[in-house]
Ligand SMILES: Cc1cc2nc3c(=O)[nH]c(=O)nc-3n(C[C@H](O)[C@H](O)[C@H](O)COP(=O)(O)OP(=O)(O)OC[C@H]3O[C@@H](n4cnc5c(N)ncnc54)[C@H](O)[C@@H]3O)c2cc1C
Ligand SMILES: NC(=O)C1=CN([C@@H]2O[C@H](COP(=O)(O)OP(=O)(O)OC[C@H]3O[C@@H](n4cnc5c(N)ncnc54)[C@H](O)[C@@H]3O)[C@@H](O)[C@H]2O)C=CC1
Ligand SMILES: [Co+2]
Ligand SMILES: [K+]
C-alpha cells in the first residue's frame with residue numbers, strides 16, 4: 001500500500017524535495033548515506049557491524065541506503081565527507097568518534113562541514129552535571145556536552161522500561177550522529193526509528209537458481225534493462241557452499257506491481273528446470289525439523305527409509321537414556337553419514353532436553369591433510385548445531401587414547417558407520433571398541449542405512465552437506481588419498497570434463513571408488 005503515493009500532501013512532507021521515476025511518475029524512496037568513522041576499522045582491529053545494522057534497519061523502514069563510507073578520525077576528512085553526503089542524500093548517519101578522548105573528533109568535523117562552532121549545549125550540560133557531578137566541566141567529559149551550534153537533540157524512550165533514554169541522539173541539519181559502541185548505537189536507533197520511518201516499503205522477491213551465473217547472465221541483463229525505468233533492481237548472488245542452488249536472484253522495488261512483473265519475466269525466461277521449488281527447499285532445516293517431523297516426511301514416499309529412521313531414533317533415545325550429555329559425543333568429521341546422523345541426534349537431544357544449556361559434544365579426529373572444504377563445512381555445522389568440538393590430532397587409535405586421558409568423562413561415541421563400511425559388517429547398534437582399542441561404547445544408529453538412504457534423507461530435508469559431494473566425491477578421506485569418483489565423470493557439450501554430484505551415483509557399491 002505504501003508504494004503509490006500520488007497526492008501532493010504526501011510528496012511535500014519529504015524535505016520539500018521530490019524526485020520522479022523516469023517512466024512511472026512516482027516519487028523515489030528517501031535516500032541515506034552512512035559514514036563510519038574510526039581508525040580502528042581501517043586498521044582491521046574492529047569489524048564494522050554498525051553500518052550493517054543501520055542498513056538492515058533502514059531498508060526495513062523503506063529508506064534507500066545509497067552509500068557507506070569508512071573514514072579516519074580526522075576533522076578535515078570528516079568535514080568534507082559530511083558536506084558531500086549531506087548534499088547527496090536525504091539523510092546521513094554517522095557512527096563513532098563522539099567519545100571524550102582526543103581521537104574522537106566527529107563533532108568537530110561535522111561542525112566544520114557546516115561552518116558552525118562547537119558550543120556547550122545547555123541540555124547536555126545539565127545532563128552531564130547530573131551524570132558526572134558538578135566538576136565535570138574542567139575534564140574531558142565536557143566534550144560530551146558540546147555540539148555544533150544548530151544541533152538538535154532527540155530523546156528516545158526505552159521501549160521496555162518506558163523511560164526516557166539517558167543520552168539523546170544528536171543531529172545537525174540532515175546528519176544524525178551515532179556513537180560507535182554497537183549497543184549504544186543500536187539502542188538509540190531502535191528507540192528513535194520514527195525519525196527515519198517513511199511511507200515506502202520495498203517489495204522483494206527471490207528466486208533460487210540452480211545454474212551458473214555465466215549461463216543466466218544474459219536473461220538477467222535483459223530483464224534488468226527492461227525494468228530499470230520502473231525502479232526495479234535485480235541482484236544476482238552466487239553461493240558457493242549451497243548444495244541446492246547456485247545463485248540467489250533478488251527482484252526488488254518500491255512498487256509491488258513492478259516487482260511482480262519483473263519476477264514473472266524472469267521465471268518465463270530463465271532456463272527450464274533450473275528454478276528451485278521454494279516449497280521443496282527449506283533454508284533453515286535445523287530450526288524446522290523436529291524428530292516427529294522426520295517420520296511423516298518419508299512415510300508415503302519411502303516407507304523403508306521411514307522405518308529405518310524410526311529405528312535409528314529408537315537407538316538414539318536408548319543412548320540418551322544410558323548416557324548423560326557429558327558422557328556422550330558424536331564422531332563427526334564432516335562426512336555425509338555423520339552429517340545425517342548429527343541431524344537425527346540433534347533432534348533427539350532437543351526433544352529430550354528442550355531446556356538444556358549444555359552443548360552437544362563432537363569428536364573430530366583431524367587428519368594430517370584434511371580437505372579445506374570439509375573443515376569449512378565443519379565450522380558451519382558447529383554453529384548450526386551449536387557443537388562443542390573436541391579436536392584431536394594424529395592416528396585414530398592414538399587420538400582416542402589421548403581423548404581418554406584428557407576427557408575421561410566421555411564414555412560413548414555415536415558414529416555414522418554403515419554395514420558396508422570396512423570392518424563393519426558384524427557391528428550392532430551398541431558395540432564396544434575392539435580389545436586392542438581404547439575402551440569406548442560405539443553407538444551406530446544408521447548401520448542399515450544405504451548410500452541412497454543417506455542422500456534421500458539429506459536432500460529431502462534440504463540439509464547442508466560438504467560441497468565436495470557436489471563436485472564428484474562420493475566418499476571422503478584424507479586429501480592425499482581421496483579422488484573424485486570416475487563413475488560420475490562426463491563431458492559436457494563443449495567438451496569440458498565435469499563431475500556429477502554424489503547423490504547421482506547409480507551403483508552404490510562403487511561409493512568408495514575414489515578412495516586410494
Ligand atoms: C570412536 C571410534 C572408535 C573406533 N573403534 C574402532 C575399533 O574398535 N576397531 C576398529 O577396527 N576400528 C575402530 N575405529 C575406526 C573405524 O572403524 C573406521 O576405520 C574409521 O571410522 C574410518 O572409517 P571410514 O573410512 O569408513 O570413514 P567414515 O565412514 O567416515 O567413518 C564412519 C564414522 O566414524 C566416525 N568417524 C570417522 N572418522 C572420524 C574422524 N576423523 N573423527 C571423528 N569421527 C570419525 C564418524 O561418525 C563416521 O560417520 C574407530 C573409530 C572411531 C572414531
Ligand atoms: N551513554 C550514551 O548514550 C553515550 C555515551 N558516550 C560516551 O562516548 C564514548 C563512546 O563514543 P563512541 O563514538 O562510541 O567512541 P569510539 O568512536 O571511540 O568507539 C567506541 C568503540 O566502539 C566500537 N566501534 C566503533 N565503530 C564501530 C563500528 N562501526 N562497528 C563496530 N564497532 C565499532 C569500537 O570498538 C570502539 O572502540 C563512551 O565513552 C561513552 O561513554 C557517547 C555518546 C552517547
Ligand atoms: Co511407521
Ligand atoms: K576513542
Ligand SMILES: [Mg+2]
Nearest residue numbers: 038096097104
Ligand atoms: Mg573512535
